[in-house]
Amino acid sequence: MDVVVVYETHFGQTREIAAHIADGARETGAAAVVVAVDHATREQVDGADLLVVGGPTHVRGMSRPWSRERLHAQELGTHGEIAAGVREWLAGLPAASAGKHAAAFDTRLPSALAGGAARGVAHGLREHGFSLVAAPEGFLVEEADGPLREGEPARARAWGAQLVTALADAQR
Template sequence: MIVYESLFGNTREIADAIGEGVKETHPDAEVECVAVVDALPERIGPTDLLVVGGPTHMRGMSTGMSRKMGLKAEKQEAENRERPFTPEEGAEGPGVRNWFHDTLPKAHTGTHSAAAFDTRADMRLAGAAANGIARRLRGQGYELVAEPAGFVIEGTEGPLRAGERDRAKAWGAALQVA
């Protein structure tokens, strides 16, 4: 199960690439990419590997406020340039931070594997959400099977930097599925 939060599509694209990598290494695995708004406890429970990712906002995991600010800024920029703007489905709903607090069930320590990733801008002091995601996964009783990974976007809203989708696919292929 790959759970992601995405505002502009970059994190969803990385989640899809990770899923492709897992399927490449484990062809019999059932891989599902799910937006955080659809990641209900009953969907998470029976998974062998939980991969969670989100965008980096204000040097860490997004908040309700940072998501609203990002969407508002993008809508205004789109109006100024007269180009359409369609946020990702669920972008205005709760993000990964809220999901950890409100939805993710506790795992029995050592019985559930997990991994964390983020998308981030390549700029000084941009920070990373993956470390916070990994910390929360461990706090919920999940055992990490890989170091948290970050995938770079151009600017603050993307697109993905050249080669990042391939790097995400390779990272997914290297994940150990129980």
């Protein structure tokens, strides 16, 4: 099974989670690649048995051009300018062929008011014809620029493994 994990990041936290999800998928025997949203190609998407997409929560949802600009204007971001986040990437995604599977995740603050980007990512994936193999999942950061909360890397690995198992069960 080929798993492609696409992420958006500004401080590196969502990339870390993406890497742990891919590690978890590999533990189950799947092949997994991790790719930044501004480098993810159509061939990678088309070739994926399972597409996993995640980004940071900005203003309770997916990032927007102005939330990313604000980051860079304040020179807070550590990973350069990202022309398009997962919101724009999803909007430009071609419709999936029948039987394509996906899952959505985000990183967010440990607050009751945090909201989350993953629901919007999941919605975008469904709109493009993907079947979701799991509910959208959020992973916690201690502060806007990290670090990840203790235990979240292990939880992300377990989630990555669960996704592969869920898809294998669905295909049986």
